[in-house]
Amino acid sequence: MSVDLNKTASNGHDKMVISQEHQAKITKVRGLIGPLSDKESVYCSDASISRYLRSRNWNVKKAAQMLKQSLKWRKEYKPEEIRWEEVAAVAEKGMLYRPNYCDKYGRPVIVMRPCNKKSTPAQDMIKYFVYCMENAIIYLPPHQEQLAWLIDFQGVKMSDVSFKTSRETVHILQEYYPKHLGLAMLYKAPRIFQPFFTMLRPFLETELYNKVKFGYSDDLNTKKMLEDLFDMDKLESAFGGNGDTGFDMNRYAERMKEDESKIISFWTQAKPVS
Numbered sequence: 001m002s003v004d005l006n007k008t009a010s011n012g013h014d015k016m017v018i019s020q021e022h023q024a025k026i027t028k029v030r031g032l033i034g035p036l037s038d039k040e041s042v043y044c045s046d047a048s049i050s051r052y053l054r055s056r057n058w059n060v061k062k063a064a065q066m067l068k069q070s071l072k073w074r075k076e077y078k079p080e081e082i083r084w085e086e087v088a089a090v091a092e093k094g095m096l097y098r099p100n101y102c103d104k105y106g107r108p109v110i111v112m113r114p115c116n117k118k119s120t121p122a123q124d125m126i127k128y129f130v131y132c133m134e135n136a137i138i139y140l141p142p143h144q145e146q147l148a149w150l151i152d153f154q155g156v157k158m159s160d161v162s163f164k165t166s167r168e169t170v171h172i173l174q175e176y177y178p179k180h181l182g183l184a185m186l187y188k189a190p191r192i193f194q195p196f197f198t199m200l201r202p203f204l205e206t207e208l209y210n211k212v213k214f215g216y217s218d219d220l221n222t223k224k225m226l227e228d229l230f231d232m233d234k235l236e237s238a239f240g241g242n243g244d245t246g247f248d249m250n251r252y253a254e255r256m257k258e259d260e261s262k263i264i265s266f267w268t269q270a271k272p273v274s
Contacts, residue, residue, distance in 0.1 A: 018050060022058065025053055025058055025060050025063075026053065028064075029049050029063055029064045029067065030044070032061070033068055039267060040071055052064075055179055069176075074176070079130045084253070084256045084259075084260060086127070088253060088256075090127075091249070091253075091256075092249045093120065094113060094249070095112065095114065095125075096111070096113075096132055097111055097247055098111075098132060099245070100245070100255065103183075103229045104229055105229075107140075107147055107182050107183075108137075108147050108148070109147070110132055110147055110149050112152070113151075113152045113154075115154065115156045115160050122165045125165060126169065126172070130172065133173075134263070135256070135263065138259070138263055138266055145180060146179070146181065146182030147182060148229070150185050150187060151184065151186050153187060153190060154188050156190065156193070158192055158193070161196060166196075170208070174205055183211055183213065184213065185213050185214075186215065187215045187222075188217060213225075215239075226239060
């Protein structure tokens, strides 16, 4: 599988100026989705509706339908109500976490290590994935809507990767968090993973597929891209950086508990989602 890194380090996010025409379409989407609860109103900011419109090439009906499905899922799954104590047992395995640094474009980073999943039930993994998404999005800086994913395949065996769980994760990411993925770096992915990715490809929309990059420690293009995107003194050594913090469960638990007050405050105040 070729390593295509040329498009990733351009500007870190999709630059967008909302024109009068686009603003009119946002208003039309609001009309189609109808009355909203307080939490739904917080979620459905202009910026959020714009993400759905751009995900559907500014087609108002398709964007409204997509947003309705997302609101239905949020009402049933209640992702903003997932608390640290519910996912701590999964988190302590170190398979998924948000390190305490961003890339050079201000994108929060999520690190994933499939080899650490052990015997975690699929739905527990999905719940923790959603928790991490909600947590990272809260920390998006102004004018940034994307996250950077770093997936460390060191030591991964095919038995560590579930096709069903991967497909469900892709579905959630594409349908309920559109435009939030800026980069997914699959680092040191073994050759045995290539047929798996080929099987997953039909479930990936073209835009998301283009955000997926394969990187290798002995590849100069990978090294340059990571240097362009990250402060190498902060980036973990597992990805070729000089950082030595890694995953510390005690410190991470403290951060997540501190984050909860901010998340609760966010959803109880009439503050638009960016």
